[in-house]
Amino acid sequence: DSGVTQTPKHLITATGQRVTLRCSPRSGDLSVYWYQQSLDQGLQFLIQYYNGEERAKGNILERFSAQQFPDLHSELNLSSLELGDSALYFCASSPSRQPEIYNEQFFGPGTRLTVL
Amino acid sequence: AQSVTQPDIHITVSEGASLELRCNYSYGATPYLFWYVQSPGQGLQLLLKYFSGDTLVQGIKGFEAEFKRSQSSFNLRKPSVHWSDAAEYFCAVGADLFSGGYNKLIFGAGTRLAVHP
Numbered sequence: 593d594s595g596v597t598q599t600p601k602h603l604i605t606a607t608g609q610r611v612t613l614r615c616s617p618r619s620g621d622l623s624v625y626w627y628q629q630s631l632d633q634g635l636q637f638l639i640q641y642y643n644g645e646e647r648a649k650g651n652i653l654e655r656f657s658a659q660q661f662p663d664l665h666s667e668l669n670l671s672s673l674e675l676g677d678s679a680l681y682f683c684a685s686s687p688s689r690q691p692e693i694y695n696e697q698f699f700g701p702g703t704r705l706t707v708l
Numbered sequence: 709a710q711s712v713t714q715p716d717i718h719i720t721v722s723e724g725a726s727l728e729l730r731c732n733y734s735y736g737a738t739p740y741l742f743w744y745v746q747s748p749g750q751g752l753q754l755l756l757k758y759f760s761g762d763t764l765v766q767g768i769k770g771f772e773a774e775f776k777r778s779q780s781s782f783n784l785r786k787p788s789v790h791w792s793d794a795a796e797y798f799c800a801v802g803a804d805l806f807s808g809g810y811n812k813l814i815f816g817a818g819t820r821l822a823v824h825p
Contacts, residue, residue: 594753623811634816634817634818635798635818637812637813640811648812682751682752684752686811696754697754697811698754699744699751699752702751
């Protein structure tokens with residue numbers, strides 16, 4: 593158990609819908625990262641938040657957005673869902689005390705999204 | 709641009725045999741290197757990491773990895789594989805401050821390990 597929690601574990605929805613994935617980082621971790629794992633793209637970095645602020649963006653679609661709240665939990669919002677958005681979405685947190693300084697990332701169990 | 713290559717998509721070994729999973733990276737500066745393992749239906753668990761110092765790093769579950777700058781490699785090894793090691797293994801490189809990047813992890817495509825009894 594990494595200490596990172598994600599809910600829900602599974603999510604099944606229809607095309608065009610909007611969903612919200614939730615992540616609670618390890619206690620004390622200020623950085624939260626979101627990754628997408630799909631069969632065709634592999635594991636791809638989406639976005640990073642540090643202490644409530646967006647710090648870096650990766651291959652994140654404009655239909656997707658995220659935020660980190662004062663209690664440090666984060667949400668990933670996916671809208672206008674398409675079949676190709678079906679994937680495993682991971683959240684990770686890092687104990688880095690500065691957003692640019694690297695440290696290992698601890699991953700949650702993931703949310704499996706199925707778009708029908 | 710940074711990249712990670714795991715040349716072997718699938719590897720099958722017999723229980724008790726030794727294991728080496730290959731990882732090559734492309735990165736201009738000193739890399740931060742990681743190996744993660746993903747069991748079926750599970751998240752990613754960190755096996756070991758290399759930031760600096762001793763190029764042979766020890767991890768959990770009896771795994772070790774050796775950083776070879778001249779070969780741009782960070783191969784994962786285990787002297788004797790157990791059936792419970794069957795999983796998918798991912799090598800990753802992390803960007804650092806001086807690369808002008810940010811703290812994302814760039815993953816290889818993964819190597820799926822099967823263990824025969």
